[in-house]
Amino acid sequence: MRGRVSRKTIFGFIGPAVIGLAVVGIAPLLYALWTSLHFFNLTKLRQVEFIGLKNYLTVLTDEVFWQAMGRTFLLLGTALPLQLAFGLIIALVLHQPGLTLLKTLTRLSLVLPMATTYAVVGLLGQVMFNQKFGVVNQLLGGADINWIGDPDNAFLMIIFWDVWQWTPFVALVLLAGLSMVPGEIEEAARLETSSRWTVLRHVQLPFLLPGLVAVLILRTADTLKLFDMVFTLTRGGPGSSTEFISLLIQRVGFRAFDQGLASAQAVILLIITIILAQIYIRVFYKEVN
Amino acid sequence: MAAARRQGPMWGQFALLLVIMLVCVFPFYWMVTTSLKTQIVALEAPPVWVFEPTLANYREALFEDGVLRTLINSLVIAICTTGLALILGVPAAFALARFEFRGKKDLWFWFITNRMVSPIVLALPFFLIARNLGLLDKHITLILIYLTFNLPIVIWIVTDQFRGIPYDLDEAARLEGASQFTIMRKICLPLAMPGVAVSAIFSFIFSWNELMFGLILTRTEAKTAPAMAVSFMEGYNLPYGKIMATSTLIVIPVLIFALLASKQLVRGLTMGAVK
Structure with a gap:
């Protein structure tokens, strides 16, 4: 018997927290992933370009x-x-x-x-x-x-x-x-x-x-x-x-x-x-x- | 004979306890006394222990340098993020404690692993996003990013608390036709109040103490008190008295809160790994 509730009810309770944490916790991570694949310097924002895994290679050998x-x-x-x-x-x-x-x-x-x-x-x-x-x-x-x-x-x-x-x-x-x-x-x-x-x-x-x-x-x-x-x-x-x-x-x-x-x-x-x-x-x- | 044997260790214990207390408390003593020194006294070498105390540092820091405003900022941000974490976290904790659904374990694990992630990992993208959206130096930005550590702590502690409430109470209310929301609000929440309060205290302490996000995401309008204290560190002649006065103002509220929740502090810091 315990815990038999509709999906809508469950989502109503837990959805806001999941969405909230996804917005502040996961979305930025995805953006960091995107940034890490680019040449991205705050002083040269006109030159942002895709460089693949080059940043990772630099880090791993740094x-x-x-x-x-x-x-x-x-x-x-x-x-x-x-x-x-x-x-x-x-x-x-x-x-x-x-x-x-x-x-x-x-x-x-x-x-x-x-x-x-x-x-x-x-x-x-x-x-x-x-x-x-x-x-x-x-x-x-x-x-x-x-x-x-x-x-x-x-x-x-x-x-x-x-x-x-x-x-x-x-x-x-x-x-x-x-x-x-x-x-x-x-x-x-x-x-x-x-x-x-x-x-x-x-x-x-x-x-x-x-x-x-x-x-x-x-x-x-x-x-x-x-x-x-x-x-x-x-x-x-x-x-x-x-x-x-x-x-x-x-x-x-x-x-x-x-x-x-x-x-x-x-x-x-x-x-x-x-x-x-x-x-x-x-x-x-x-x-x- | 037993008494005689205990005499020795008792004195050893006594001395050891005093040393422990002294080591814990001495830095605070030094902080407060330095905050009461004028710059000239603070820069005496070797440092003096007896001097004429003055409140000038507090007056200057609070009313001339704007520390008061940063304290208010910190207070507003900490209260708002705590409130938001409770509004989002308490129903989620109720669902995790009371309902069965697929992926529940994974979801719970995800909430909790947020505690492990280094904030610098989030600070870089959050800075860029906030800059693009024009959200730098706004209270709301810190209120939202602090959710990344406040929401997990609220969910962890309150889930634990809800699990401790007998299920019979829910059952009885449901037979009377109460909705799950009513059951949570009217029956379980009042009983879970101790856990809710402890998680709120934690959330407040973590937000109030935070420096890095405050440093990166604010400039003047939403500057937090720890970021303000750090900005005194620039220049050659450091105003030690003022820095310590600001530090004292920052630390006193947390210490009071921590002492209030001292019994639960360890449990909260280990996220329930230790009861």
């Missing part, structure tokens, strides 16, 4: 593109392990009994970083990491470190802010997983062994897996999207040391005005995103289920 891609995954590969390690420690501490009030306050303060406007995180970075007036160098005992102007330090700074903003998220996800472990099972395990590691590995880990998978997928997607914070903090510099993939595409499209090439880069980024999402879903969802 060192700058793959360097930006590599940099993006380097960020993911360094920030994510730190977020997982710190996040797990925080979750385990919050999961312990006792100090209820302090833990409630800690949980609330964990909410703050992840709600903060990304652009503001970047601006805060400018202020706090300034070589001369910044509080970070002061807290490091009057160090004279050039954070924003040095390629390696700038990258470290981006890692710092990414970890600051998203460790709380990982911690709260893992905490939610820990609280799913039935109390009796955890108690029994603690009586059996005094090793916290054994309890974590054999009793708690299975409950943490779905959260870990979600974190992995979302952090990958968000790192590929990363723009606002880096743009306000370093604009991709110095040089191209913090030019992650979204910043590169923005620069090519809006500062070098080559919309055709930028669209080809965007389409390739989209394809990579889809492939990664598929791999993650295939590999992990089987294991979890």
Whole structure:
């Protein structure tokens, strides 16, 4: 009996959302596909012409593109392990009994970083990491470190802010997983062994897996999207040391005005995103289920 | 003995919790205090911790530099896009939760994968289309493009919420001759209000926080507050106090909203992957 309604009714409910999302989400993608097959420069709009897959060939053989891609995954590969390690420690501490009030306050303060406007995180970075007036160098005992102007330090700074903003998220996800472990099972395990590691590995880990998978997928997607914070903090510099993939595409499209090439880069980024999402879903969802 | 064994770790825990809180909160402390410094104080090296606070930065930013107008723009855009996402998303969520039809799974998957797509992929064509249609620097442009992430979040959270409502209630109403629309509006929607509210808060936060589309698609008329804050960054002598005052004005409303929804925040950010 359930759900036997006419097609017209179904369309009436779901049609507006489908049409709305198609207009703002799919139509632009098709237009990007069209643009990517053309020579399309914002300063030379009279010369728009069809050039087939030439833009794609340029992107695929372009060192700058793959360097930006590599940099993006380097960020993911360094920030994510730190977020997982710190996040797990925080979750385990919050999961312990006792100090209820302090833990409630800690949980609330964990909410703050992840709600903060990304652009503001970047601006805060400018202020706090300034070589001369910044509080970070002061807290490091009057160090004279050039954070924003040095390629390696700038990258470290981006890692710092990414970890600051998203460790709380990982911690709260893992905490939610820990609280799913039935109390009796955890108690029994603690009586059996005094090793916290054994309890974590054999009793708690299975409950943490779905959260870990979600974190992995979302952090990958968000790192590929990363723009606002880096743009306000370093604009991709110095040089191209913090030019992650979204910043590169923005620069090519809006500062070098080559919309055709930028669209080809965007389409390739989209394809990579889809492939990664598929791999993650295939590999992990089987294991979890 | 158990008590004695717990004494040690308790202090360790206490210290660790304090450190966690300090690391989370310190940047906000620094933001607010810097916003209360005059330019001369802000540029002291090494930075000073005790000084005479002034509200001059807020006054100048809000009333002389036009931050107030950009805050109003951001507010209008965030409220409108959230309203639109709810109007389109709630009925769709009801259909996904209550009706059986072909292609339902694919449709749901498509709604959700929009969360994965990098906004820069949409920003390029959207800019060209908006330029051709004369829609650059208009509120409506941002209201529409923000639907690409707001609609999925509304559909995800509200579908979940509708599924939790017992089907018997629908059945009873249908025997009385109520239409599906009436069932949704009069019976299910009131019960689904918590989910609707949480998804609205998320939609608002995401729209309010967004920078890239605001930067690319607006100039002056519809400029959003984050885009405004960034435009202070041009030039050699950066007005740190004013930048931090603007940042504070941007961040305070989101933090309040986030604290209100803190219990659901994780669930919303993982789009329900974690309950």
